[in-house]
Amino acid sequence: xxxxxxxxxxxxxxxxxxxxxxxxxxxxARGKTYLPLLEGKILGNLxxxxxxxxxxxxxxxxxxxxxxxxxxxxxxxxxxxxxxTLFDTIQMVDGYTDIIAMRHPRQGAARYAQDxxxxxxxxxGDGAGHHPxxxxxxxxxxxxxxxxxxxxxxxxxxDLRYGRTVHSLSHALVRFGCKLILSSPELLRxxxxxxxxxxxxxxxxxxxxxxxxNINDADVVYMTRIQKERFADEDEYTKVAGAYKxxxxxxxxxxxxMIIMHPLPRVDEIHPSVDSTRHARYFEQAFNGVVARMALLxxxxxxxxPAEIHGGEA
Amino acid sequence: MADEHNMxxxxxxxxxxxxxxxxxxxxxxxxELLNIARDTSVxxxxxxxxxxxxxxSKDIVKVEDRELTQTELDRLALVAPDSSIAIIRAYTVAEKxxxxxxxxxxxxxxxxxxxxxxxxxxxxxxxxxxVTSTDPLTLRCHYCQRPQDLDxxxxxxx
Numbered sequence: 072x073x074x075x076x077x078x079x080x081x082x083x084x085x086x087x088x089x090x091x092x093x094x095x096x097x098x099x100a101r102g103k104t105y106l107p108l109l110e111g112k113i114l115g116n117l118x119x120x121x122x123x124x125x126x127x128x129x130x131x132x133x134x135x136x137x138x139x140x141x142x143x144x145x146x147x148x149x150x151x152x153x154x155x156t157l158f159d160t161i162q163m164v165d166g167y168t169d170i171i172a173m174r175h176p177r178q179g180a181a182r183y184a185q186d187x188x189x190x191x192x193x194x195x196g197d198g199a200g201h202h203p204x205x206x207x208x209x210x211x212x213x214x215x216x217x218x219x220x221x222x223x224x225x226x227x228x229x230d231l232r233y234g235r236t237v238h239s240l241s242h243a244l245v246r247f248g249c250k251l252i253l254s255s256p257e258l259l260r261x262x263x264x265x266x267x268x269x270x271x272x273x274x275x276x277x278x279x280x281x282x283x284x285n286i287n288d289a290d291v292v293y294m295t296r297i298q299k300e301r302f303a304d305e306d307e308y309t310k311v312a313g314a315y316k317x318x319x320x321x322x323x324x325x326x327x328x329m330i331i332m333h334p335l336p337r338v339d340e341i342h343p344s345v346d347s348t349r350h351a352r353y354f355e356q357a358f359n360g361v362v363a364r365m366a367l368l369x370x371x372x373x374x375x376x377p378a379e380i381h382g383g384e385a
Numbered sequence: 386m387a388d389e390h391n392m393x394x395x396x397x398x399x400x401x402x403x404x405x406x407x408x409x410x411x412x413x414x415x416x417e418l419l420n421i422a423r424d425t426s427v428x429x430x431x432x433x434x435x436x437x438x439x440x441x442s443k444d445i446v447k448v449e450d451r452e453l454t455q456t457e458l459d460r461l462a463l464v465a466p467d468s469s470i471a472i473i474r475a476y477t478v479a480e481k482x483x484x485x486x487x488x489x490x491x492x493x494x495x496x497x498x499x500x501x502x503x504x505x506x507x508x509x510x511x512x513x514x515x516v517t518s519t520d521p522l523t524l525r526c527h528y529c530q531r532p533q534d535l536d537x538x539x540x541x542x543x
Contacts (some may be wrong), residue, residue, distance in 0.1 A: 077530070177502040181535030186510055198500050198530060264532050380455050 074185045075367060077201045078243045086243065087220075092213050092376040093366035095357075099135055099318075099380065100362040107137025108374050112156035113169035116142045117160070117184075118195070119151065119175045124335060125195045125204070128360035129172045129368075134364055142168060162189040163342075168371055172204075172364075191371040193364075199233045202336050205334055206239040208363035212356040213291055216330045220247040228254040228282050229295035230341060231261040236293060236334045238265055245274035252289070254282045256311040259301065282315055287324050292317070292350075294333045294340045312340075319344035332356050395430035401449040401473050409434050412444035414464045414539050419448075419457055425452050455482065460467045460493050460511075463487040464539060466522060489527070490514040495541040496526040497533050512543060 072080055088156070099106045118126050125305065130140045143149055151160060157180060160165075165188045166170055173184055178198030185192040196202045214220055219326055225244055227237045231253055241261070243250055251274060253261050260278060269276050279285060286292050297315055302308040316339060335352040346353050355373045369376050396500055407415055412431055416422040421429055430447040437443040452472050462477040470479040492511045496503050503512055503526070513527035524533040 154507075156505065157502065158509050175502070176500075177504070177529075178498065178500050179496075179502040179526060179530070182528045182530075183502045183508065183510060197502075200530070 072371070073383040074181075074188075074194070074371065076181045076185055076192065077195045077259055078203050078206055078239050078246075078279040080203070085244055086207070086210060089207065089265060089366045089370050090363075090381065092215055093362045094215075095209075095376055095378075095380050096362050096365045096369075100358075100365055102135065104380065105135075105137070106377075106380060107140030108369055108376070112138040112169045112300065113167065114140045114147060114327050114368070115164040115171040115190075116140055117164060117171055117175075118143060119180075120172070120196075122174050124357055124360055125174060126172075126290050128357075129193075129195070129334040129364050131361045132364040132368055135361065136368065138368070138377045142272070157183060158187045165190050166306070170368065171318060177309060180267065182293075183227075190327060193367060193371065196235055197240070199230045199235055201239045202235040203239045204364055205236045205360075205366060206243050207241040207367060208356065208359040209236070209240050209293070209332065209334075210243060211359045211363045212332060212352055213330070214338065215355070215359075217290060217328065220244070221249075222248050222289055223290040224252065225291040225293060226252045226254055226282070226285050227261075227295070228291045228299045230259045230301065231255040231295070233298070233301065234295045234334075237261070237293065240270055240293065242272075245269050245272045245276075251277070252285045253278045254315070256280060256297070256314070258311070259297065266302075275317065280314070282317075283321055286317075286321070286329070287326070288345060289329055292329065292331050293333065294337070296336070296338055316340050317341065317345055318342040319348055322348055322350055325350065325357050388516050395447060396436045396538060397449050397476055398473055399476055401447060401451055402453045402457055403471045404448075404456050404461070404468050405443070405445040405471070406440060406446040406468045407439070407442065407446065408467075409442040409444055411464045412446050415444075415446055415461060415468075418539070418542060419453065419466060421446075421448060456480055456487075457486050459486060460490075462522070463490070463494065463535065466519070468538070481528075486516050486519065486522075490516065490524065492543060494538050495543055496529060496531065496539055498531040499529060501522045501526055501529040501531065503528055504521070504535065513530075 098104045126310050135141050159183045170191050172193045174195040175197050178200040181194035181197045231237050297312045299308045330352040331350045413526040422439055428449040430443040434442050470482040471478045491513050495512050517523045517525050
């Protein structure tokens with residue numbers, strides 16, 4: 072494996088082995104022990120569009136492991152604004168760093184960068200394409216809660232058309248035999264080519280506009296944000312988005328071990344009343360971004376994570 | 386007989402290339418695809434919508450004094466995957482060639498997706514479309530992975 076551009080770059084065995092590394096790295100991610108596995112290594116953070124969690128968690132992951140980070144900085148003041156091609160930017164950063172984490176508004180940019188670079192590229196989101204490092208932290212969160220990734224019933228809800236997190240996640244889940252219930256407004260349905268890919272993998276996929284009618288049998292409910300700008304007018308947005316919200320009263324009859332996830336930021340898809348229920352996992356999920364990315368950085372830099380890590384309770 | 390008659394609709398060429406069994410109406414796209422349309426130095430004969438046993442009706446293109454290369458012919462597969470090609474030397478068929486897409490179409494057409502990274506034509510890496518199926522022909526961009534609309538693709542020739 073050179074870089075991680077889509078989930079197709081990882082086998083199921085790779086995924087489970089990296090998540091196993093991540094579990095052992097938890098005390099390091101929490102700062103309970105210091106393990107400078109990546110000392111002397113430099114990560115290039117190339118975020119061509121805004122990011123809070125992904126960029127910060129990459130930076131935290133690198134620093135917790137003793138490595139260092141250089142940032143592209145604000146695109147408005149970088150050479151990109153002068154018309155530099157992605158190819159040239161990558162050539163430069165490739166020379167400065169050992170590994171690159173990248174987010175770009177254009178779809179396919181991460182694959183393009185990987186073809187241009189000698190160092191591994193970690194795709195932190197390319198347009199409405201893929202977001203595989205998010206998928207790794209999502210899978211880690213599911214595994215933590217359910218002890219398995221196999222055969223779960225997962226509801227993916229909200230903006231499935233433009234939401235790159237659900238594109239990557241759905242690919243991964245079907246490979247573990249999960250049943251997918253895709254709940255979205257008509258306008259924001261999962262792209263047909265992704266549905267075709269999922270079904271080609273033999274996936275059990277149901278498309279519906281109904282959310283609440285499907286959560287009682289679910290093991291995971293994965294909410295995403297519906298953006299106002301996707302709709303022609305605000306009234307239409309308000310009408311549609313209202314059907315993809317969760318309140319604590321909605322989860323009264325769900326399975327006891329069902330978990331609610333969200334890639335964040337949320338607006339009002341999950342009411343704060345849900346935060347204190349046993350089902351809420353989105354803040355742990357955000358924290359897991361650090362540990363999942365630590366494990367990925369080690370794997371792509373060919374640094375072995377020790378079988379035992381002392382210094383704190385995982 | 387019908388095919389022989391069709392071939393005589395235009396004069397036999399002494400040297401050059403004959404592209405036969407082009408789906409009806411696609412010959413103009415073939416000229417476009419092979420950059421022949423813009424080359425005014427090459428005599429070109431075009432036969433459109435003639436009867437064909439194999440296809441019902443078909444187009445034929447004859448290009449004089451020019452032997453198309455295999456690479457040029459492979460581009461044909463985008464519009465005429467079942468066409469047959471003959472290289473003519475001294476009025477006789479010297480070689481028969483087949484169109485062949487292979488696994489990837491490289492630097493022939495640009496991805497049709499408006500937000501693909503390859504939309505910036507200053508980016509220097511090759512345009513690459515993966516052949517995901519040959520019958521029916523389906524292509525996906527190597528970079529953005531979007532499936533390509535073949536009718537739209539023909540307008541994106543490089």
